[in-house]
Amino acid sequence: MSDEKTDAAPGSAPEGSGGEAAKPAGKGRLIAIVAGAVIVSLLAGGGGVYWFTQRGTGHAAAEPAEAPAEEADGGGENADADPSAAYIEVPPMMVNLRGGGAQAKFVKLRFIVVAADGKTDAVKARLPLILDALQPFLRELRPDDLNGSAAVFRIKEEMLRRSTEALGKGMVRDVLIQDLIQQ
Template structure:
């Protein structure tokens, strides 16, 4: 009898604890899944509200004025993007081919980019485009093949090109440099 009581007491108590722990574990797992789903749904809602999905379509520029009024009331993030399009003047620069610095066999870089002129400065920037190219030539010729490795290489090159363009023409003339092609041979 003592064995039966001991067995019943020993098996009865851990089974109840196991049920309680298993129930709590399942409840926590369900809560984590629900919170994750809510966070994902919130992220999707936030992304669509700020206009992140719209640039994928080709008609974004046609819709920009209609969205500008709505976006400006929500912190200005959507309005900032719609303000940038009408005032931007894109000046395509002829492709440049420059040899890279290095001791081994000759390596070249072919670069095609667009200069974004500030509002009302398009004609001035177009007229002084040779000055921009002259400012960029020494920088591009000093690049080594190792400078083009990694994911941040294009960003660093773009920032340096923007800095040198602004230095050559003066502040407020060039808003951005958009790299279209960067090919190393």
């Protein structure tokens, strides 16, 4: 008789139990799996919240937090927050891109210059200086320089830097890119 009990499969219940011994082990395993899934979900959710809040406390989120204080003083670097900002639309520019291929590549660029308070007429009068400062930069771009999500940001920052150098500090507040088309 003892041979019959040892011949049973390791996961099966003894003949007289009717399968009752397997149920508590299955329930315990199910509870452990559900608890593990809940813990993993909570950790992933908490990690996601932490990641997004830490990204928000960086340099980009610090600027909007400071903007209301600057507006109260009458100043501020944020062109969108200032209703008196002057937007000067620049005629579209089309330049050749630098490349080694037989086919010529072009970029068409439309942008707006945001003049500082009270400097609108001065910036309009000196707009050719801005265009002259931007031509060498735009002509040195390669088609690869325009790839990726950060390309427009890098181009915008360089355009703002060159515009500020051409006109002097405090003349141009921002450069807003409307269209950047490569063909």
